[in-house]
Amino acid sequence: MKKSLFEHALTMFARDHIELFIGQWEAQKSYPRSLHQRAAQNRILNLGHDDLDTMFNDVERAALLVATVTKYGSQGLAMGLGSHLVSLSALHQHNKGRFNEVIKDVLAGDKFISLAITEPQAGSDVGAIETVAQLQGETEQFLISGHKRYICGGMRADYFITLAKYKTHSDHEYSFGLFLVEAVIGQVERQIIPCLGWHCLDVSSVTFNQVPATLIADKHASLDTLRGMLKRERINLAVMANAESAELIQHSVKYSKSRQIHGQPLYKKQSILHRLAEMKTRDTVSRSYTKQCIQALRQETLSDAETCIAKNVAVSSLAYISTQAVQILGARGCEIGSVAERSFRDSKILALGGGTTEVMNNIIGKAVLQND
Ligand SMILES: Cc1cc2nc3c(=O)[nH]c(=O)nc-3n(C[C@H](O)[C@H](O)[C@H](O)COP(=O)(O)OP(=O)(O)OC[C@H]3O[C@@H](n4cnc5c(N)ncnc54)[C@H](O)[C@@H]3O)c2cc1C
The missing domain is CATH 1.10.540 (Butyryl-Coa Dehydrogenase, subunit A; domain 1)
Structure with missing residues (x-):
């Protein structure tokens, strides 16, 4: 097409x-x-x-x-x-x-797949993952057991991609592998986790009880594969933040043109105009950098640090813009169901999901020390 x-x-x-x-x-x-x-x-x-x-x-x-x-x-x-x-x-x-x-x-939209990495004791610290995949006899089939948490689409997923510890017959120590898990009825328990935002999505806890699993990427390839996935995920989140920012700016401009204060449109107040200017400035800069990163991702030249910069800038830009939008829209911005109210809640999640702002900064910081 x-x-x-x-x-x-x-x-x-x-x-x-x-x-x-x-x-x-x-x-x-x-x-x-x-x-x-x-x-x-x-x-x-x-x-x-x-x-x-x-x-x-x-x-x-x-x-x-x-x-x-x-x-x-x-x-x-x-x-x-x-x-x-x-x-x-x-x-x-x-x-x-x-x-x-x-x-x-x-x-085909017939099946749904979720990425399940986070565990109760392993969020930013992925190395603390405790989920284990046990090799079955002489086969290549694994049975996986463990508890995952805050999984998007976890209630409806037919498949999970998950990180777990495993060893082959010749290994003495556990290593990390990336696994495909089919959600076999009776062997996967799930429970919804009511969340601050992203309300239409089922964010849930998922427990694997000896579920058959296939190794996608072994100890040599799993972490690199996960890094590649996270690059895509973080760029998606930056794009999401930019798209939401544009909507909020549009709503804020529209309201400040139509709302009359002391017989004049709201935007005539300099503090409001400057707010709109600052919102637009932050969004423009972030959007431009995200676009640059998307091109680099396509050309396979995008670094981890650049990805993290794109996510952090887009997320902090949206955090500012959503706060200002609620302020400009006044009480209308607080009404449940309004775009501003929803964005105000949802924007906070972007600073955590896909790797927190601090974790992004750790990656950027390491690159700064290496390159400069
Ligand atoms: C709505 C939502 C959806 C999610 N969806 C998924 C999903 O689909 N799949 C999935 O696997 N996970 C998902 N997550 C989990 C998400 O990836 C984790 O929340 C995130 O990685 C942070 O882990 P944590 O919440 O355990 O926080 P923690 O790791 O406990 O961190 C707590 C705080 O400490 C800070 N911190 C941690 N380590 C450091 C450090 N080294 N230096 C400085 N500060 C640090 C963090 O930045 C954070 O501010 C989702 C989370 C949310 C909220």
């Missing part, structure tokens, strides 16, 4: 199937699973590409998907509908024909 056709299909899909319903889904704290199938029918989930290499390389379209779903929907929905490519990229990278069915089913 040509780029212009994809853009059109995506916008029409978002207008027809998301925009009218997002308020209801956020209030109900759930969106219909059938939305994935509908998105697939409109060739949204595969970004309009039939060839998998082309699809995974097209990070511009992946960013457009995240931005459009954020704009017409919400951050939570963008995570639900736009993050499958992060997980599938690992399967594609190590496929050798083993994961064709999974990739096909997820892109």
Whole structure:
């Protein structure tokens, strides 16, 4: 599908199937699973590409998907509908024909996949992960046990990609491997975790009880594969923050033009005008850097530190913009269900999910010391 056709299909899909319903889904704290199938029918989930290499390389379209779903929907929905490519990229990278069915089913919207790394005692400190995969006899099949927490889409996932400790018959010590886990009924327990934001998305705890698992990437490749996935994830989150910022600026400008204070539009007050100027300035700079990083990601030249800078700048820019938007909109910005109110809550999550601001700074800091 040509780029212009994809853009059109995506916008029409978002207008027809998301925009009218997002308020209801956020209030109900759930969106219909059938939305994935509908998105697939409109060739949204595969970004309009039939060839998998082309699809995974097209990070511009992946960013457009995240931005459009954020704009017409919400951050939570963008995570639900736009993050499958992060997980599938690992399967594609190590496929050798083993994961064709999974990739096909997820892109068809029939199955849902989640990335499950975090554990109760292992968030920023990934090295503290305790989930264990035990090799079964002489086979290549593992049984995985452990507890994961704060997993997006965890209630509905048919598959999980997870990091676990394992050893082969010749290993003396445990190492980390990346595993594909099929959510076998009765062996995976899940519980929703009510959360500050991303309300339409099921963020949950997931317990694996001896669940069959396939090794995707072994001890030599698992952490590099995870780094590659996190790069995509963090750029998605930066795109999400930029898309939300643009919406908030638009709402704030509209209100400050229509709202009359002392017989004049609100924007005539210099403090309001300067706020709008500062919001626009931060968003413009962040958006430009995110765009640069998307191009570098496509060219495979994007460093971890640049990715972290893009995420931190976009997230702090949104934090500022969402705070100012609520202030400019006054009480309207506090009404539950308004874009400003939702963004004010959701924006905080972006500073934690996908790696916290401090963890991003640790990566940036290391690069500064190495390069300068
Ligand atoms: C809504 C939501 C959705 C999520 N979705 C997923 C998901 O789908 N899959 C998944 O695997 N995880 C998910 N997470 C988990 C997320 O990745 C973790 O919350 C994040 O990695 C931080 O871990 P933690 O919450 O355990 O905080 P902690 O690691 O306990 O950190 C607490 C605080 O200490 C700071 N800190 C930690 N280490 C350092 C350090 N070395 N230097 C300085 N400061 C430090 C942190 O920055 C943070 O401010 C989600 C989280 C949320 C809130």
